Amino acid sequence: MWALSVPITGLREPFDAPLFYYPAMVVAGALAAWPAPRYWWLAVIAIFVGERVYGFLMLPETRAWLLFGVVVNVLIATWLPSAIGAAGVFVMRRSRPPAA
Numbered sequence: 001m002w003a004l005s006v007p008i009t010g011l012r013e014p015f016d017a018p019l020f021y022y023p024a025m026v027v028a029g030a031l032a033a034w035p036a037p038r039y040w041w042l043a044v045i046a047i048f049v050g051e052r053v054y055g056f057l058m059l060p061e062t063r064a065w066l067l068f069g070v071v072v073n074v075l076i077a078t079w080l081p082s083a084i085g086a087a088g089v090f091v092m093r094r095s096r097p098p099a100a
Contacts, residue, residue: 001028001082002051003058012059022081029085037093040086047082 001024008024009017025047032043 001025001047002054025081026085026088029082029087030089031085032082033086033089037090040090041083043086044079044083048079 004024005017005021006012009021011017028047029043032047033040036042
């Protein structure tokens with residue numbers, strides 16, 4: 001999601017993006033959980049870790065802030081939109097009746 005911040009919002013930091021960026025994070029969580037909705041929580045972890053790795057590799061100025069960024073992101077719940085999308089897929093797929 002961090003890599004898509006510039007093309008979608010024009011801003012380098014997704015956390016500075018306008019509110020319409022957060023629905024994109026919900027969609028990302030849903031897409032990541034779609035193949036295996038039972039393990040929806042892994043999709044959330046993968047998105048969170050992927051953003052941190054992208055920031056570390058592609059944005060050298062963020063390397064010094066990596067640990068701080070992880071702590072702050074956990075505290076202010078920037079992962080929450082992705083979790084909502086992933087959990088929504090889990091609930092939706094679980095509530096469907098089994099195929100006959």
